[in-house]
Amino acid sequence: MTRICVFGAGAIGGYVGARLAMKGEAEVSLVARGAHLAAIEAKGLTLRQGGETHVLHPRVTDDPKKLGHQDFIILTLKAHGLAGVIDQLKPLIGPDTAILFAQNGIPWWYFHGVGGPLEGTRLESVDPGGEIWNRIGPERALGSVVWQAAEIEAPGVVAHHYGDRMPIGEPTGERTERVLRLSRLLTAAGIKSPVRTELRNEIWLKLWGNLSFNPVSVLTNGTLVDLATDPGTRRVISAMMEEARAVGEALGVTFAVDIGERIDMAAKVGAHRTSMLQDVVAGRPTELDSLLGVVLELASLAKISTPSLQLIYDLCKFRCKVA
Numbered sequence: 001m002t003r004i005c006v007f008g009a010g011a012i013g014g015y016v017g018a019r020l021a022m023k024g025e026a027e028v029s030l031v032a033r034g035a036h037l038a039a040i041e042a043k044g045l046t047l048r049q050g051g052e053t054h055v056l057h058p059r060v061t062d063d064p065k066k067l068g069h070q071d072f073i074i075l076t077l078k079a080h081g082l083a084g085v086i087d088q089l090k091p092l093i094g095p096d097t098a099i100l101f102a103q104n105g106i107p108w109w110y111f112h113g114v115g116g117p118l119e120g121t122r123l124e125s126v127d128p129g130g131e132i133w134n135r136i137g138p139e140r141a142l143g144s145v146v147w148q149a150a151e152i153e154a155p156g157v158v159a160h161h162y163g164d165r166m167p168i169g170e171p172t173g174e175r176t177e178r179v180l181r182l183s184r185l186l187t188a189a190g191i192k193s194p195v196r197t198e199l200r201n202e203i204w205l206k207l208w209g210n211l212s213f214n215p216v217s218v219l220t221n222g223t224l225v226d227l228a229t230d231p232g233t234r235r236v237i238s239a240m241m242e243e244a245r246a247v248g249e250a251l252g253v254t255f256a257v258d259i260g261e262r263i264d265m266a267a268k269v270g271a272h273r274t275s276m277l278q279d280v281v282a283g284r285p286t287e288l289d290s291l292l293g294v295v296l297e298l299a300s301l302a303k304i305s306t307p308s309l310q311l312i313y314d315l316c317k318f319r320c321k322v323a
Contacts, residue, residue, distance in 0.1 A: 002026040002185060005070045005092055007085070009045075009060070010036065011150040012102065013076030014158035016166075016191065018047035021058040023189040029059040029067050031088075037062050039156025048153070049160040069094030072182055079103040079290035083131045093140070098178050100142045100168060104210050104275075105290030106203065106298065112138035113172030118251075118301065125294040142179055144168045144193075145202045149272070162269070165192045169199030204248045205256060209266050210291045211309070212240040214276035215316035218286075221277065228267035237263060239308040244295055250302040286320050288313070 002025070006017035009030035021028045032040060037060060044055045061067065070092045077085060082103070089099075101107055108127035111118050122130040148163035166186065170179050179195050186193035196202055213227055216237060220227065227233040241259045248255065257265070279286045292313050299306045 002072065002181070003029075003068075003070045004072045004074060004185070005029045005031060005064070005067055006074045006076060007031045007064070007089065007092070008075060008077035008081070009040075010076065011152050011158055012146055012148060013074070014045060014152065015047060015049075015148060015150045015160050016074055016076065016102075016186075017058055018045050018054065018056050018158065019189040019191055020185065021045070021056040022047075022054055023185075025188055026185055029061070029070075031062065031064055031067075032060055033062045035155040036152060039154070043156055046157040047160065048157065064088050065091040067092060070097055072178075073097060073099045074102060075099055076102045078285075078287055079105055079108075079126055080285050080287065082108070083128065086132065086135050089136070096178075097140065098142050098182070099136065099140050100144055100182065102144045102146050102166070103290065104146065104287055105207060106294040107141070107143055108132045109138040109141040109143070109171050110200070112141065113170070114252075121301070123294055123297055125289045125297045138171060141171055142168055142182065143171060143199050143203065145199070145206050147206065148191075149269075164190065167196045167199065167202055168193050169196040171199075173197045173199070198254075200252075201254050201256065204244075204253045205262070207291065207295075208241055208244060208248075208255070208262050210274075210287075211244055211295055212237040212312075213266055214274045215288060215292055215312050216240075217274040217277040218280050218316050218319055219312070223271040223273055224266045224269045225271055228263050234263060236308070236312070240312060243299075243304070243306040243309050246304050247295055247299045247302055247306065250304055251298065280320055288316055288320060292316070 004026045006013045009017050009032040017030045020026055040060045044057045047054045073092055111121040122133050127133055145167050147165040149161040151159055153159045170176055183193045183195045238259050276286050
């Protein structure tokens with residue numbers, strides 16, 4: 001049976017782990033910590049979704065050494081936490097282990113398998129010093145785009161709010177046996193995970209909203225629908241998206257919708273506070289660099305001017321520092 005470890009089984013990780021455990025086609029283990037870990041050990045992992053409640057009992061620990069080598073690791077920590085868990089990941093990694101990176105923003109492996117002059121470029125904003133690239137290796141990486149929203153309602157209890165898509169892909173764009181295998185397992189578990197040969201296009205589609213709405217929400221305290229419908233904030237977000245689109249297109253990305261459509265997509269989510277705003281309010285580190293700082297780094301590589309992005313980045317960085 002395929003062995004899958006969900007590392008960082010918080011909201012999204014708990015949701016993915018619960019769905020996989022519910023299906024029963026893989027041997028699922030979770031790495032969690034603190035009160036969440038204690039609650040899962042004592043009572044199981046509770047998933048609330050679509051008006052139903054499921055209680056699962058996958059293996060759970062805070063010590064990866066107890067789990068052994070895995071076929072797949074699904075890594076659901078936020079991007080700024082990746083470098084800090086490399087040593088903990090090592091006991092899980094065998095000769096053929098693949099790691100699905102389920103983070104928002106531009107991934108650290110972005111320039112693996114693209115060819116051309118930027119092939120192998122390390123991105124300092126998301127992988128300082130090339131730590132992840134050098135110690136994990138991009139050849140193990142699988143990419144994903146997480147379109148779901150979930151939260152930990154209480155220790156051991158995960159509530160899924162919306163979204164059932166998590167497309168995945170190889171950085172090289174190949175349809176390998178391993179990515180097809182993981183796609184089948186996730187899809188069978190109720191998580192729509194088609195294999196994308198051009199995953200970077202969908203990464204940018206998600207990022208387009210995150211890089212604009214998230215930092216603007218931190219500066220204004222606005223919800224998604226507030227920011228999308230107010231004329232002033234909509235103009236700011238449009239300007240940011242226009243600059244980001246120029247960067248993406250310079251790197252070969254194709255955008256499937258226009259700016260107005262992408263803003264309207266966010267508005268349909270409703271009165272939702274972005275995860276970045278929630279992090280600032282709670283005093284936690286934010287994803288600012290993986291969502292916006294990295295786009296400024298890419299703009300520099302592409303020699304494209306991005307004054308609106310730089311302005312919002314600088315203001316938001318200050319706001320995060322003093323919050």
